Amino acid sequence: MDDLSRFCCLNSSCPDHGKRGAENLTVTFRYGPNKSRRMLRCRTCKDRFSERKGTSLFDCRLPPEKAVSVLEHIAEGCGVRQTGRLCQVNRNTVGRLSRLAGTHASDLHEELVAFSPEHP
Numbered sequence: 381m382d383d384l385s386r387f388c389c390l391n392s393s394c395p396d397h398g399k400r401g402a403e404n405l406t407v408t409f410r411y412g413p414n415k416s417r418r419m420l421r422c423r424t425c426k427d428r429f430s431e432r433k434g435t436s437l438f439d440c441r442l443p444p445e446k447a448v449s450v451l452e453h454i455a456e457g458c459g460v461r462q463t464g465r466l467c468q469v470n471r472n473t474v475g476r477l478s479r480l481a482g483t484h485a486s487d488l489h490e491e492l493v494a495f496s497p498e499h500p
């Protein structure tokens with residue numbers, strides 16, 4: 381059984397958009413290396429999306445381990461240059477990733493705050 385409580389529907393017109401643990405999500409199929417990535421489907425709006433959509437790892441050319449390592453360094457308070465050096469990643473890439481991660485967090489916050497159950 382997959383634990384999907386960390387995921388939420390990403391369709392902004394869905395009544396269950398942004399709700400975590402609402403049990404509206406199911407795994408439709410797996411893909412990618414070792415079938416490690418899941419395609420999720422929302423029962424409420426029938427939308428499908430990758431579990432990585434909306435995260436800073438989605439559509440990122442770095443291997444996931446590398447991207448995670450970069451974000452860990454940023455989270456620990458390392459600067460962009462320092463992180464780039466430690467992870468051997470171009471600092472432009474580090475900057476892009478950290479911006480994406482920051483944007484994701486604030487977008488999610490905005491969405492959750494803006495969410496209204498009255499919404500059509």
Ligand SMILES: [Zn+2]
Binds near residue numbers: 390
């Ligand atoms: Zn939905």
